[in-house]
Every structure is written in structure tokens, then in C-alpha cells.
Amino acid sequence: MLRTRFTETFGVEHPIVQGGMMWVGRAELVAAVANAGGLGFITALTQPTPDDLRAEIARTRELTDKPFGVNVTILPSINPPPYAEYAQAIIESGIKIVETAGSNPEPFLPHYHGAGIKVLHKCTSVRHALKAQRIGVDGVSIDGFECAGHPGEDDIPGLVLIPAAARALDIPMIASGGIADARGLVAALALGADGVNMGTRFLCTAESSIDQKVKEQIVANSELDTQLIFRTLRNTARVADNAISRKVVEIEKSGGTFEDVRELVAGARGRKVFEEGDLDAGIWTTGLAQGLINDIPTCADLITRMITEAEQLITERLADTVVPA
């Protein structure tokens, strides 16, 4: 077993987190991660209404008696979802860990903390991590340039971002982006993190509810098969390389606007990829970690393998390099 400040603070067995993923963070996956001793997060906004979220939490509880959390990602939107009602559903359901992302969680912190909920905030820069610490979150998840979804606009990879954040922060920190195996886990710990978050790796497990064709494509893909879209909007997203993402990049390069691609990137199309396995139906998220993913294990097999190999890496390969002078 690996014990860190993160496992202690958040009360989980292993320093391995399955963070929120749109269309992916559902009961079966979250419960499988929890049963394997990791920390899984239901994605609140994958549920159409706060009541659906209550039901999904209840459904997860039927599948595990271990702790799990809920992710609430707040992104810029013209017609925002009823965030306060989702937060209320989380609190009333007795959830004790929330992952926040996308914008400043400050308005919600008193409510969460008042309900005894620990908050893990996801951010992509040292300055945002410091701000999150200042407003009182219980831990941060620092997301490098490698990550799927929104890596921010700084383009700082984990090898630099994690130690830079570790030097600045006092609260527990987990590393996110580009991690898919024991090597990445031990590297993250060496760089000063207290655990890891993995998205793409958990997306590609037996219990993840997405279509098998998507999982097989992730296995087939290398680290070279992603695209960065929406750079021109300063809302960069790392997504799978496919006909649509290449088209979006082309439109952006030739000076097009979001209006020109709005229809191409509609959320329902991404959902269609994940639910129907039509890989060119829309934009779908995957990270550079896919270059390190070669199988579709159960969450239990994945977590057990990572922990066992990480222990060996620390106590054998690394320890063996240390010799008397």
C-alpha cells in the first residue's frame, strides 16, 4: 500500500483518483474505482437534473460501501445549469468529497464545508492552485498540459508544473494529466505530489460505460493522436485526433470563429461518440496518456497493478540505484 497526505486527508485507501469526466463518470465506474480502493467521482452535469444526480448517487451506493465523490465543473455558459441545486443535491445525499473545476469554487465552499465535505479543486497553474489554497480548499488536483479536456493556456507540462506547485503549496496535491501507469504514479510522488488523478486511463477500463469502439481506439492511439482545439478562443481543449477535430483546427488556423464550428462541436455529438461508438460523430476528449494505454482492464486489476508495480519501483528499481559512495 502507498500512504500519503492525500490518502490520509481524503480517507481513501490508494492515492489514485478517477476525476470527473463528462458522459463517463457514472455509477458503475465510480463504484468500481471505490471498490478497488481508489477515489471515484460522479460527474454531476452528466445527469440532466439535480434529481437525476440524487438517483445516480443512490445507484452508486447500491454498488459500493466505500467513499466516493461528486465532480462539479463550472464552465462559462450562456444558460448555466442550476449549480446551486446540484450542490444542494450533493449535500443532501451525504456525499463527503467534492471535486470542483472550471472556475473559482469560493461561493460554494461554505456550504460544502458546513456539511463536512472535503473539496478537491482542479487547476492548471501554480497561481490558481495558490488561490484555491488561500480560499480554503482541502486539496488541489494540478492538471498539466498533457491532460484531456481543458489544459488551460499556459502549456506547462507536469514535469515542471508539479514540482513548481509542490514548492508553493502546503495542502495535499494530486497530479493530473499524462499519467496512466505505476511509472507515472511514482514520478508524480517524486515530483512532490501526494497522488494522481487519471481520466483517460479510467475511461479505458471494463467498467467505463462508453462504447467499446472508443476504448479500442484509445488503445490503438499513440501519444501523437490528439488535437488542441479552441486555442483561438483561449478555451483550449485537448481532444482525440479525428476528422472533426482536424477540421476545427483548420478553421481556427484560417481565421474562422467559434460560430463557424459551433455545429461541429455540439456536446450531443461527443455524447454520440461515447454512447454509439461512432468515432467521427463529434469531438471527444482524450489525453496524451493514451500513448501509455495498451489494454482495457477492470478498475480493480488496474489499481492493484499500479500499486504493486509502484511499490516495486520504489523498493527495488529506485532503491537499487542508490549505492555507497
Add this chain to the structure above:
Amino acid sequence: MLRTRFTETFGVEHPIVQGGMMWVGRAELVAAVANAGGLGFITALTQPTPDDLRAEIARTRELTDKPFGVNVTILPSINPPPYAEYAQAIIESGIKIVETAGSNPEPFLPHYHGAGIKVLHKCTSVRHALKAQRIGVDGVSIDGFECAGHPGEDDIPGLVLIPAAARALDIPMIASGGIADARGLVAALALGADGVNMGTRFLCTAESSIDQKVKEQIVANSELDTQLIFRTLRNTARVADNAISRKVVEIEKSGGTFEDVRELVAGARGRKVFEEGDLDAGIWTTGLAQGLINDIPTCADLITRMITEAEQLITERLADTVVPA
């Protein structure tokens, strides 16, 4: 001490390399690294002629009796330097380690190997590393997106590139880009590397011959203070953020060509920065690792600190996370 396949194969004390850096890889720095047990490389093309390189090698020998190497970087050029003559100077000077970079070293390998020289080839992708292994180099230095100078066009950071390369390669590999401290060294070892190469970190040491103002600027800079130029030429270079690099990026974004910036980026201007400390005189290279650099130590202090802290990290912090299940 840390012993790895790299220290064994290349016959050096510590798995820490100061790779070739234009205008920087001179006798004083290379000898200081060698005397501290690291592997330093003289930059061949910083010397105007092959005879000057012979003299620089001789000068280094006066400063150290430990092994050191010579870097030969072959970049596209209309009027290429006399590479064969530089190679001859290296061989005749009795150098036993060469770092190659920039293009395929195959034509030179028989000459180097015939002279008992081990070749460490620098590359920025798994496919190039595999090719280098196939043609018979003795080790590769894999350069992530974080690095100063030329990171290639794939934009794959070390956290993914190092383990992807480690899975594919059999020969010793060192990790380059984004590494400046013990955390980075241990992370690289965990990711499957056998050592590290550091450029920016060694540029910012007491024995580096560049102007003090440049060193102080690197200490002042964060990981956010670089620019990627020449993306439009598919010859991307990571350089310091300054008035000129911002201007080059602007010209590229507005559809300008290399001809429009040729004068701005002339090599002599970069030399002026390093030699005269005029930070806006030209383009000069620095990597993301500058975000982790806060001092200007001697090479001996730097290497001793890194090795001592790496040993502690492995045998204390990491070992302490492993607890009985």
C-alpha cells in the same frame, strides 16, 4: 551515489549530463561538470574552426582529468560547417563520448565507433529514438516539449515521452527537458530513464561563461516566461520571452515568413545576449526548467545537492509511502 545503466555504459560517476549548448558548452563549464562527477559536453560548433575545437578540448583537459564529451549538432544550413573535419578533430583528440543531435548521425557512427567513441544521440520522439537504436548508437537522450532550443513538432512532454520511449528502447536512455532538481532526476528514473540531461540548469551555474545578467534573468523567470518561435517553419525553438521573441511570434501569427524575421534572429544577436548581458539584443534559449531555478550554484554544489536529495527522496520520502497492506 546513484548507479544506473547510463553511468555504467558511459563510465561516469553520476547520471547527470550537461548536454551541448551553443555559446555555453566551453572548457570551464565542461570541466566543472566533469570534476563534479557529471558528464559535460563541449559544443563543437561554438568553436569557429575544427582547430579551435582541438584547442578547447586541450584547454578542458588542463582543467580536469575526468571524462567529458563533445556535442555535434547538425542543423539544416545553406552553408554547413565542415562537419567531417570537426569529427576528425574529436577523434584525433582522443575524446571517448560524443553527443549527436539535429539529424541522423548514421554517416558518422562508423568513424566514432572505430575510434572507441560512445555515441549519445539526442532526439525528440519515440520513432527517432528507435531509429537511433537501430543504427547502433550507444544511448539516447530524449528531449521533451519542456526543453530549451528545439523540442521538435510533436509537443509531447517528458511525463509521457519518457515512459513511452522506455517501453520501446533497449539501450540506455537519459531524459532531457524540464529537469532542474532532485525531484526531476528521481521522476525521470521512475519513468524509465537511466539519467538526466540538463541545459538551462547548467547554463545558470557559477562556471557557465555567459553574462551574469542572463543567469539572473533565468532565476527571475518563471516557467511561464518562454516563447515558441519558428512553429510556422516546423523548426520550433523554445526561447526566452523577450521583446524580440514576442515580435517573432507576432510576425508568424500574422502570416509573416522567415525572411521577415531573419535579421531579428541572427545567431550573432543571441551570442551578444550571452556575452554582453543585453537581454533584448536577440533570441536566446531557455527551457521551462527555469521555473524551478532559484540560484546560481557551482556545478559541484548543484550536482552534490541533486544526488544527496535524490537519495533521500528515494530512501526516505518514497520508501516511507510504502506501508504494509
